[in-house]
Amino acid sequence: MAKEKKVEQITDMEVDFAQWYTDVCKKAELIDYSSIKGMFIYRPYGYAIWESIQRQLDAEFKKTGAENVYMPMLIPESLLQKEKDHVEGFAPECAWVTYGGSEKLEERYCIRPTSETLFCEHFRNVIQSHRDLPKMYNQWCSVLRWEKTSRPFLRHREFLWQEGHTMHATAEEAMAETEQMLKVYADFCENVLAMPVTKGKKTDKEKFNGAEATYTIECMMHDRKALQAGTSHFFGDGFARAFDITFASKENQRAYPFQTSWGVSTRLIGGIIMTHGDNNGLVLPPKVAPIQVVVIPVAQHKEGVLEACRAVVERLKKAGIRVKIDESEQSPGWKFAEYEMKGVPLRLELGPKDIEKNQCVFARRDNGEKSFVSLDEIEAVAAELLEKVHQGMFEKAKKNLTDHTYDAETLEEAKRLQQENGGFIRTMWCGDEACEIKMKEEAGMSSRCMPFGELPIGNKCAVCGKDADKVIYWGVAY
Amino acid sequence: MAKEKKVEQITDMEVDFAQWYTDVCKKAELIDYSSIKGMFIYRPYGYAIWESIQRQLDAEFKKTGAENVYMPMLIPESLLQKEKDHVEGFAPECAWVTYGGSEKLEERYCIRPTSETLFCEHFRNVIQSHRDLPKMYNQWCSVLRWEKTSRPFLRHREFLWQEGHTMHATAEEAMAETEQMLKVYADFCENVLAMPVTKGKKTDKEKFNGAEATYTIECMMHDRKALQAGTSHFFGDGFARAFDITFASKENQRAYPFQTSWGVSTRLIGGIIMTHGDNNGLVLPPKVAPIQVVVIPVAQHKEGVLEACRAVVERLKKAGIRVKIDESEQSPGWKFAEYEMKGVPLRLELGPKDIEKNQCVFARRDNGEKSFVSLDEIEAVAAELLEKVHQGMFEKAKKNLTDHTYDAETLEEAKRLQQENGGFIRTMWCGDEACEIKMKEEAGMSSRCMPFGELPIGNKCAVCGKDADKVIYWGVAY
Numbered sequence: 021m022a023k024e025k026k027v028e029q030i031t032d033m034e035v036d037f038a039q040w041y042t043d044v045c046k047k048a049e050l051i052d053y054s055s056i057k058g059m060f061i062y063r064p065y066g067y068a069i070w071e072s073i074q075r076q077l078d079a080e081f082k083k084t085g086a087e088n089v090y091m092p093m094l095i096p097e098s099l100l101q102k103e104k105d106h107v108e109g110f111a112p113e114c115a116w117v118t119y120g121g122s123e124k125l126e127e128r129y130c131i132r133p134t135s136e137t138l139f140c141e142h143f144r145n146v147i148q149s150h151r152d153l154p155k156m157y158n159q160w161c162s163v164l165r166w167e168k169t170s171r172p173f174l175r176h177r178e179f180l181w182q183e184g185h186t187m188h189a190t191a192e193e194a195m196a197e198t199e200q201m202l203k204v205y206a207d208f209c210e211n212v213l214a215m216p217v218t219k220g221k222k223t224d225k226e227k228f229n230g231a232e233a234t235y236t237i238e239c240m241m242h243d244r245k246a247l248q249a250g251t252s253h254f255f256g257d258g259f260a261r262a263f264d265i266t267f268a269s270k271e272n273q274r275a276y277p278f279q280t281s282w283g284v285s286t287r288l289i290g291g292i293i294m295t296h297g298d299n300n301g302l303v304l305p306p307k308v309a310p311i312q313v314v315v316i317p318v319a320q321h322k323e324g325v326l327e328a329c330r331a332v333v334e335r336l337k338k339a340g341i342r343v344k345i346d347e348s349e350q351s352p353g354w355k356f357a358e359y360e361m362k363g364v365p366l367r368l369e370l371g372p373k374d375i376e377k378n379q380c381v382f383a384r385r386d387n388g389e390k391s392f393v394s395l396d397e398i399e400a401v402a403a404e405l406l407e408k409v410h411q412g413m414f415e416k417a418k419k420n421l422t423d424h425t426y427d428a429e430t431l432e433e434a435k436r437l438q439q440e441n442g443g444f445i446r447t448m449w450c451g452d453e454a455c456e457i458k459m460k461e462e463a464g465m466s467s468r469c470m471p472f473g474e475l476p477i478g479n480k481c482a483v484c485g486k487d488a489d490k491v492i493y494w495g496v497a498y
Numbered sequence: 499m500a501k502e503k504k505v506e507q508i509t510d511m512e513v514d515f516a517q518w519y520t521d522v523c524k525k526a527e528l529i530d531y532s533s534i535k536g537m538f539i540y541r542p543y544g545y546a547i548w549e550s551i552q553r554q555l556d557a558e559f560k561k562t563g564a565e566n567v568y569m570p571m572l573i574p575e576s577l578l579q580k581e582k583d584h585v586e587g588f589a590p591e592c593a594w595v596t597y598g599g600s601e602k603l604e605e606r607y608c609i610r611p612t613s614e615t616l617f618c619e620h621f622r623n624v625i626q627s628h629r630d631l632p633k634m635y636n637q638w639c640s641v642l643r644w645e646k647t648s649r650p651f652l653r654h655r656e657f658l659w660q661e662g663h664t665m666h667a668t669a670e671e672a673m674a675e676t677e678q679m680l681k682v683y684a685d686f687c688e689n690v691l692a693m694p695v696t697k698g699k700k701t702d703k704e705k706f707n708g709a710e711a712t713y714t715i716e717c718m719m720h721d722r723k724a725l726q727a728g729t730s731h732f733f734g735d736g737f738a739r740a741f742d743i744t745f746a747s748k749e750n751q752r753a754y755p756f757q758t759s760w761g762v763s764t765r766l767i768g769g770i771i772m773t774h775g776d777n778n779g780l781v782l783p784p785k786v787a788p789i790q791v792v793v794i795p796v797a798q799h800k801e802g803v804l805e806a807c808r809a810v811v812e813r814l815k816k817a818g819i820r821v822k823i824d825e826s827e828q829s830p831g832w833k834f835a836e837y838e839m840k841g842v843p844l845r846l847e848l849g850p851k852d853i854e855k856n857q858c859v860f861a862r863r864d865n866g867e868k869s870f871v872s873l874d875e876i877e878a879v880a881a882e883l884l885e886k887v888h889q890g891m892f893e894k895a896k897k898n899l900t901d902h903t904y905d906a907e908t909l910e911e912a913k914r915l916q917q918e919n920g921g922f923i924r925t926m927w928c929g930d931e932a933c934e935i936k937m938k939e940e941a942g943m944s945s946r947c948m949p950f951g952e953l954p955i956g957n958k959c960a961v962c963g964k965d966a967d968k969v970i971y972w973g974v975a976y
Contacts, residue, residue: 052620054570055577056607061620064565064635071566087542088549092532092656093571093609093640094593099533112599115572117609119594120644129534131571131595131609142530142539157542161640162571166598178570 030361032299037243038171044293045172048302048362058170058177062286065362068310069289070180074160076212076307077182077284080204086156086184091138093161094129099137103262106136109229113165115177131164136230136255136281139185140263143277149268150189153277156197158184173290174247174498181285187277189269191256194278198254201282202235205250213288214305214413215239215295216421217249218444218493220469225453228281232256238468238493240421241294244442246468246495249291252282290498295417296386302363303385305413306406313402314359315345318352318371328375332368332398339399341406360385365409366402386412425493431483434494435463442496444468447482449492455483465494508839510777515721516649522771523650526780526840536648536655540764543840546788547767548658552638554690554785555660555762558682564634564662569616571639572607577615581740584614587707591643593655609642614708614733614759617663618741621755627746628667631755634675636662651768652725652976659763665755667747669734672756676732679760680713683728691766692783692891693717693773694899695727696922696971698947703931706759710734716946716971718899719772722920724946724973727769730760768976773895774864780841781863783891784884791880792837793823796830796849806853810846810876817877819884838863843887844880864890903971905955912960912972913941920974922946925960927970933961943972 029047033040045051050066062070078088094117101107114130132138143155160182167175184201188194202219209215217237227234231253239247257276260266269275296303306312313336317329329345336343344364346355352369359367369381380398383390386409393401424443428434434445445465449455456467459482470492481488507525511518523529528544540548556566572595579585592608610616621633638660645653662679666672680697687693695715705712709731717725735754738744747753774781784790791814795807807823814821822842824833830847837845847859858876861868864887871879902921906912912923923943927933934945937960948970959966 052623054616055574055619056570056572059570059572061570061616062568063624064567067567068565070568088545089542090540090545090548090640090658092534092537092539093642094534094537094656096533114599115595115607116597117593118596119606121590121592128597129593138532138539141533145530146541162568164571178572180568 030299030301033242033297040297040299041294042172044297044301050289051172056177058167058175060172060176062180065310066289069292069304069308070286072308072310073212073288074182077204077208078160080208081158081182081184084156084200084204085154086158086186088159089157090159090161091132091135091142093132095132095135095137097128097130099141100130102137102140103230103259106230106259110134110165113167115164115166132161133163133165134281134283135159135163135183136185136259137263140259140265143187144263144265147187147265147267147277150270153189153267154186154193154197156184156186158182171290173286173293176286179285179287181283184280184282186280187260187265188279189267189275189277191278194280195254198233198235198252198280198282201280202237202250202252205252205282205284206237209237209239209249209288210414212305212307213292214410214417215249215291216414216418218421218469218471220471220493222251222469223453223456223467223492225456226467228253230255230258232258236469238444238495239291239295240424240444240495241291241498242297242420243294244420244424246444246497247287247291247294248468248497249288250282250284253280255279255281296413297363300357301361303413304363304365306365306410309363309365310342311344311359311362311364312342312406313344313366313368314355314364315343315368315370316352316355316359317345317347318369318374320347322372324375325370325372329370332370332380332395335399336402339403341399341402366405368398368402384409384412386416427477429478429480429482431459431462434459434465434482438463438465438494438496445494446477447492447494448476448478448480448488449490450481450484450486450488451490452481452484455481458483459494463494464496466497468493468495468497508777508779511720511775518775518777519772520650522775522779528767529650534655536645536653538650538654538656540658543788544767547770547782547786548764550786550788551690551766552660555682555686556638558686559636559660559662562634562678562682563632564636564664566637567635568637568639569610569613569620571610573610573613573615575606575608577619578608580615580618581708581737584708584737588612588643591645593642593644610639611641611643612759612761613637613641613661614663614737618737618743621665622741622743625665625743625745625755628748631667631745632664632671632675634662634664636660649768651764651771654764657763657765659761662758662760664758665738665743666757667745667753667755669756672758673732676711676713676730676758676760679758680715680728680730683730683760683762684715687715687717687727687766688892690783690785691770692888692895693727693769694892694896696899696947696949698949698971700729700947701931701934701945701970703934704945706731708733708736710736714947716922716973717769717773718895718902718922718973719769719976720775720898721772722898722902724922724975725765725769725772726946726975727766728760728762731758733757733759774891775841778835779839781891782841782843784843784888787841787843788820789822789837789840789842790820790884791822791844791846792842793821793846793848794830794833794837795823795825796847796852798825800850802853803848803850807848810848810858810873813877814880817881819877819880844883846876846880862887862890864894906960907956907958909937909940909961912937912943916941916943916972916974923972924955925970925972926954926956926958926966927968928959928962928964928966929968930959930962933959936961937972941972942974944975946971946973946975
């Protein structure tokens, strides 16, 4: 059977989740390897998901007042070194340019691993007065981090992302921006990608190099590991002081502005795959699926079938739905399996008998449900089903998150729960980095975040037993 | 007067065109300098023009069947060297990465100056059968060329562009694609950017490194110099052979596919500035202007003025027009000059007297024409005036091109015409590179293109006097 022929190429996720993941990335034609380790090729189907994410997130950014810019990709070493914590974190994974043509450069330049330093250099030029604030900039670009290990979408040496960089007159405004952008990310993950998130603050150990505070959204993958899906940083005025960025306040005092940065990357696509995928392949959230409905003609050689299918395509297109028809000579069974693997949210089947009855079949990718639908209503039903697929995917993922979030009172309990179930383990934490390190060493879990607005478990640190007032999430992370 | 205060910062173009250009780039806040020579910062207003170009061109590319992808930014030296002509052209201006973190790389990598080699490496993986053809890919990215000199938008070490790369089963199909994409560029320049173009073929001396043929669109700037605004290349099967890319034909024969590439860059923004700008600053084509209509309240402290202006803004927004209101405390005169400098195509003035009469004033940026318009009709009139501004700009630029394109029969005549008038000089050419070099050395002009479908001037080469059947354009180029 054609279907089995195609699907057997994907390893079952229960057998080997990592291999299943790699298979999906390759077979669904999301990505290809290049000749440089860790540098991947985003193929049309994978890149189209990113374009969809970009388009929608960009609109949300602009609603908050952010403007897009583009900064150079190279950073002089002396510029990178201006903020001490920042350079310590990033210098070990920079790729360095030492020659321009045949000439050795006087100073070496790194390819941006992130662009705080470049933005600060520019902010110094364009911020003079309180009237110049806030500055809310964003750029879509790629960055380079010379990692030792790599996996498609999750860890690349070069990856695509956006980085927002903003400057504000007061710490309060900057903090509000940090929180606002975390909310933009969280809403986007839940409402567009159908990925439920846990919002919270990173510990000092896990925060961004040079930041005063890092906020994060953490998602749970199908294998119950954690994925950090987006971060928003509050810098205080640390970089402003290091780069000597000042403005004349309303009272005509020289003051340092307060800074944030925030980013998400193509890692989100890895999150989509591992949150929603199954043993038949990808399952794409309808709002970012490059193809939302695939039309499969049944007995397409029979008179009138292709014409009827094409008419359906035109109608769905007009209704603003991303639709594709597969008129190739493959069997319908092969096509069913192919577009299941590619995660297309809805399949529309249409054959001679359907045409006679003025109906078609819709099949949902997320749960396999089929329904007969009158041809008079396909636009409205397709839109409704796409919304249901989104809801179904979100609820399934939410259940995975809820079912596998556990409370523990001691390190031993936390360790046992993680070994038995995976998932997120909630405990109290005293705030001491030594306890955080001990949890990592003994239970193999890193801290994920200190969640916002959740009720406490108790009042003793699960590691040292001392008084504790912080709830913290632990997990095994990608 | 506020207006004069602002405008005096821009050098008159008749006094010093190069300084006028730099002034406009800086004062209109299109660009800023970074600490690395030749690497520029695209500021929000400049980047927004590029986003507008991207959005519209991308839609045109997709109509032709092209799909977007993203390739790595680094090219191993051994990969770059696979096509001899190509590497000879580009190696001297590559920036080289030699260290990853603290480790010296075994092989050095260049930051892509263009990506033919990367695409070919990938095509080798994904093209096996005639069913895999055509492959029509495009990517939006930045590239790096270590140039000695630089100017905003016209010559950057790093610049933003798009590069299309396609593979076809036959030479005819590839040639048709080369021509089709040149037409896409030409139509875009004329219909969207209001920049008339001359289409033609480059001489062998001026063609792209490694191409069999390069097609070009050449535009004439306000100073009558030439700007190469976009190119489309036909590669034959040269790269396919060098990279061993083959496919099984319908007859099941192993065959080499035929290749094209095509690109435009942020250089187009330089073209917009120098085609349309005047001594008051930028003049932006309405279809890419980040702000199409600026609303300036007159006597804004008077009751009802701001409210009326805001209502106008909402109505224009709803009509799909990009509109901005300036409610700052600057004088109307200052605001007039500011948005003139920024090239906003239409200004809408609204004050207490206008409100009484249920009217407003529209002022066109391209020719200064003012008209009184009933407030009941602002949406329709704004759309109509934007179209007229586009037409007016195109016709003015077209007149500049037509008035300053001259025919010459000898090198001496060509030289004299160029010295007296600038512009494009049309002559006959025998096809000998020696004549092309002589024209450059003696008249300071490079060949721009051999135009498509224009009538001949005569039958003797303007340089050597021998028989000639090619019409050729000469000019002084950016």
